[in-house]
Amino acid sequence: MTQLSLKDYFSLISLKEKYKPSKLYLYDYQEVIDDLLYILLQEDEDIKDFRIPTNYREKRHLLRGLLNRREPRPLPQEFLTKMDSLLQAELKNKKIVKINELDAVSELVPATSFSKAHKFVLWQGDITVLETDAIVNAANNQMLGCFQPFHACIDNAIHSAAGPQLREDCAVIMSTQGSLEDTGKAKITRAYNLPSQFVLHTVGPIVPNGTKLTKQQNEQLASCYISCLELANKMDDIKTIAFCAISTGVFGFPKTEAAKIAVNTINNWLESHQNHFDKVIFNVFSNEDYNEYLKVFQQS
Template sequence: MHPLPLNEYSSFIHLYEEFVPPPLTQSNMEEVVNYLLETLLQESGAPTDIEIPNDYIGKRNLVRALLNIREPKSIDEQLLNKMDSLLQIELKEKGIVEVETHTTVSNLYPDNPFSQSDKFILWQGDITRLNSDAIVNAANKQMLGCFEPLHACIDNAIHSAAGPQLREDCEIIMSAQGVLEETGIAKITRAYNLPSRYVLHTVGPIVPRGTILTEKQKNELASCYISCLELANEIKNIKSIAFCAISTGVFGFPKSEAAQIAVNTVNEWISTHPNHFEKIIFNVFSKEDYQVYSSVFQN
């Protein structure tokens, strides 16, 4: 079976409808979290041996953990409104990062060898704060997000900040597709409570520890970037995309080679598709990853 094309699932997830979050109010955050905990623990399938912490941070982490393990299913409207409100307040507290305020790679590294570097931005930080039109999520083959409570992967971070609607949309897509997602393909959903409009989900290659990187794995990683660009290109209001460092976390792809593939692939695609995107952000989380990409641009 071939991967499900955009036109066969976009209407199922109301992709082109704008997500309108609830208006921000002066809600008592602890009361909201207490309500969410009570409601989530009353759902069928919820764990029954949970000890509720006394402090706010512990309770908030428990809400996230319960949503991490929650199977995709219909969501109580009041719970959803409370969750959206909480996530919007947290986003305001974290602060939205404006893509347009950042220096391009062409200005940071004037002698770089990449023809499209005037469109490139290298940024270190939390991708869930970026207001690019789309951000890229490094997903797994199930495409439903990370089910490990409070796991530090980007898949968990994006689903946790977007809200449970994101998992529900992914489940609708995967049910329609009927098979696991192939490596190197991309899907797209709305971003819900993220400052971006859309999330591109792609499954990168796995490089087991101690094995030699193969040409197949290199080509699969390049395919992730191409698939995201081509899918985003089908949606006219996507002008900026933030790429995470696909496959370089628990999937084990060597960071230096991954950065080289990422920049080369995106540069080549943009070169052959002029006037399609205005900004491409290479988002990294650690100082080490920033230095890896800096080396690619300086070489």
């Protein structure tokens, strides 16, 4: 399938312009969410008369669900301003993680054999609170985010924290491309309300449950990491990048093999390419994932 290059969509989604979220003083969170819900409910004849809950948590839950399932199309500026303000207020209440405060793998595992361990960071936590130049999103081949409300995938988490503008940018790219995204390829957007500046979206291979891992699937996963590195290396502003454990969630790629591919591929790429990366973060969410990466770094 024909795949767009960076230059084909760079100006279409204003990648050169740093996004500055709108900020209102939220004196009444309930009222703001009521306004946002009203706008979304009025878009759909089937749910426009839906009764808005009275409980704040239920309201916020409903707002996320409606945005998760919503097809990409422009929203009023009033909505975007209030949504930005809500997400920024929520972000302020979270503990933002600054990568310069995290130890390098060379300190965590002094005897590691990886030549770029001084640039590597192994960190367990929520990627949406990581303050870095770019984060990597494990997307599907539609590249529009997860449409299943509240689904526990990283695609859903990133889109929900970034705001609806992220899906809009993805839609512009995909409608211009006119075809699904190939496995192993990547695209880049701004990160909007995330503490990072950019999001790299890549499509990893799917390994159906009970099937044997193939050479092609290994190569496709390695290609995800290479595509993201090459794309990020074209952006002067990206010197730090955080990778999630691509394809190891609902896509079913075995965690042990995935960790080996991730670390070896990135280390080899950094060794053989001129680049401006200062830090590469391996972001994991579970203890199991953390231990798999740790084993890789401990191998001599």
